[in-house]
Amino acid sequence: MSHNSFGNLLKFTTWGESHGEAIGCVVDGFPSGITIDTKFIQTKLNLRKPGQSKFTTQRKEKDEVKILSGVFEGKSTGAPISMIIHNSDQRSKDYSEIKNKFRPGHADYTYFMKYKNYDYRGGGRSSARETAMRVAAGALAELLLKKFCSNKLKVTSAVIQIGNVKINDNSWNNSFINKNPFFSPNKSIVKKWEELILFHRKNGSSLGAIVEVRVSNCPVGIGEPIYQKLDSEISKAIMSINAVKGIEFGSGFNLVNLDGTNASDQMDLNKKNISFDTNHAGGVLGGISSGQNIVFRYIVKPTSSVLTEKKTITKNLKKTKIRTIGRHDPCVGIRAVPVGVAMTNFVLADLYLINKSKSL
DSSP states (O other), X not given: OOOOEEESSSEEEEXXXXXXXXXXXXXXXXXTTOBOOHHHHHHHHHHHOSOSSTTSOOOOOOOOEEEEESEETTEEOSSOEEEEEEOOOOOGGGGGGGTTBOOTTSSHHHHHHHHSOOOTTTTGGGSGGGHHHHHHHHHHHHHHHHHHHTTTOEEEEEEEEETTEEOOTTOOOGGGGGGSTTOOSOGGGHHHHHHHHHHHXXXXXXXXXXXXXXXESOOTTOSBTTTBOHHHHHHHHHHTSTTEEEEEETTGGGGGGSOHHHXXXXXXXXXXXXXXXXXXXXXXXXXXXXXXXXXXXXXXXXXXXXXXXXXXXXXTSOEEEEOOOSOOOSOTTTTHHHHHHHHHHHHHHHHHHHHHHTTO
């Protein structure tokens, strides 16, 4: 299996399976001399870890990260940074009854056709369990950005819609996002989402979500034309996250409702300070950051593992039916929030290093 790595100058490679002994990653190209705060990395992992509320999977994993290499006396050495998280709550028996059946919506069928085998215990490499290591790698990238871009650059993300219930765009409270189980920026929507998710969970189904990411104080000039554009690199990063099926920047698909006069972000100048009247482009022009807030949204499909019975086929090409027992997120989009933040930070750090290399 190839292509387990992501990045250019700054790169990470993940390894391990959902029900294996451990998962891990190696971050290569990380500059030396940066203070590595393990507690900071752990706080990021704690946002993603399972079993924290009744609205996510009840699998209990501490997700305690251990750094094996690349750090000495609290600072990066320039060598590859290797990190590991041991799995502790695998329940492989939950999958024994369906080991010969392809789960609709999962990668079982495509993995089997490509590799002639697949790990039915939670999906193996295709499991979202792998994203814990992305969060760890993204935390390292955030430490890099704090070192070189100061603390001003900030990536903020929140769930803005679950099922067909979305927040009021004018009600966005950054300080509330990490104080509720939905990463909601809007306190008034929480009760509605609680009722909606519990209803669908009780009825053996699940829900999708839309996540919005906002990057503030990104310097102008991040991103490379033509094939390492900021928005294309972010898109590749976000679309690689499990269950993500679409992404849009700025006004996105809504731009079709505007004409050319109003769709462009008109520019102004006040005492040599450049400003934009709007941000339809989402902070990216020609694949390069404009200095405006980078804004994008991505959609996470409803969790495919549900209790409701579905039609499928077996590995022996026989018709059958399947219902997935075990512990699964009723809305996997919730825990996708810290993963999206991590991948965004990693892209920004990677492209920042590429941009800086041109001035050396």
